[in-house]
Amino acid sequence: MTVAGSDSGGGAGIQTDMRTFALLGVHACVAVTAVTVQNTVGVSDFVAMSPDIVAAQMRSVVTDIGVGAVKTGMLASGPIIDAVASTADELDLGNSRTVPLVVDPVAASMHGDPLLAAEAFDALRTNLIPRATVVTPNLDEVRLITGIDVTDAASQHDAVRALLDMGAQWALVKGGHLRSSTQSPDLLSDGVEDHEFTTERIATGHDHGAGDTLAAAITAALAHGYSVPDAVRFAKSWVTEGLRWAYPLGAGHGPVNPMWRVSEE
Numbered sequence: 001m002t003v004a005g006s007d008s009g010g011g012a013g014i015q016t017d018m019r020t021f022a023l024l025g026v027h028a029c030v031a032v033t034a035v036t037v038q039n040t041v042g043v044s045d046f047v048a049m050s051p052d053i054v055a056a057q058m059r060s061v062v063t064d065i066g067v068g069a070v071k072t073g074m075l076a077s078g079p080i081i082d083a084v085a086s087t088a089d090e091l092d093l094g095n096s097r098t099v100p101l102v103v104d105p106v107a108a109s110m111h112g113d114p115l116l117a118a119e120a121f122d123a124l125r126t127n128l129i130p131r132a133t134v135v136t137p138n139l140d141e142v143r144l145i146t147g148i149d150v151t152d153a154a155s156q157h158d159a160v161r162a163l164l165d166m167g168a169q170w171a172l173v174k175g176g177h178l179r180s181s182t183q184s185p186d187l188l189s190d191g192v193e194d195h196e197f198t199t200e201r202i203a204t205g206h207d208h209g210a211g212d213t214l215a216a217a218i219t220a221a222l223a224h225g226y227s228v229p230d231a232v233r234f235a236k237s238w239v240t241e242g243l244r245w246a247y248p249l250g251a252g253h254g255p256v257n258p259m260w261r262v263s264e265e
């Protein structure tokens, strides 16, 4: 299940989560949190759902269909974060519970347009991150959540540690925004084991939805029963191929291609 916002441009959010889930052989259920007015050049507006409706969608799916793993993406507001956190407890989702919860703490689009209210960061830190089986911020989100400016491997370690101190079971700090690097290094840790996943940097301007594709692939792999390190290893290779097969669309950043395997065939 994905608990996320709609991207009218079809490159991120619910739309990319559903494609990724489908390609990875899991049925996609959805709790819609917001509808964005978005294309390849930016997000011009969004409307958020009521927290009660977000919680009700989660409850409706879990009590009837059941879920193998849950991902959160754009949550838009503090009250929605609080509702998702308390519903996760009610439904036995998250850190040290039955069903894994992947928290992609979406704060803004790649163009800098906000997707989360500024006053919602406390709720993210205190209510949602402690419930995460794995939290997957990019470097901008790390800065907003922890105050740490990741510029190298040492500060990436510090950021992982800060997220674990907030209570996440595993933290994955993505290096996709280390623009100077020729590689794309992501660091995963639970405080005991460190795993570094490094791939070549793909030279593409079409990287919209990379974070969603990665987190959705982790979620699908967890639903299939992978351990967190194996799920991240798999998802990292999945998103790398998605970036290789990304396609131009509109005037801005085209989408990562979560259908790359089909496109390849």
Ligand SMILES: Nc1ncnc2c1ncn2[C@@H]1O[C@H](COP(=O)(O)OP(=O)(O)O)[C@@H](O)[C@H]1O
Residues within 6 Å of the ligand: 110, 137, 138, 139, 174, 175, 176, 177, 184, 185, 186, 199, 200, 201, 202, 203, 204, 207, 209, 210, 211, 212, 214, 236, 239, 240, 243
């Ligand atoms: N140009 C690139 N080449 C290879 N991997 C990349 C590239 N850009 C991002 N990634 C990878 O894609 C995933 C998503 O990263 P990132 O772009 O940081 O997230 P977000 O889309 O949330 O901003 C990470 O595994 C990151 O390392």
Ligand SMILES: Cc1ncc(COP(=O)(O)OP(=O)(O)O)c(N)n1
Residues within 6 Å of the ligand: 004, 005, 006, 007, 012, 013, 014, 036, 038, 073, 074, 106, 108, 109, 110, 111, 115, 207, 208, 209, 210, 211, 212, 213
């Ligand atoms: C509705 C919606 N959800 C999430 C995002 C952000 O997507 P993400 O893959 O994390 O990152 P960018 O492609 O924006 O770098 C979004 N834009 N819209």
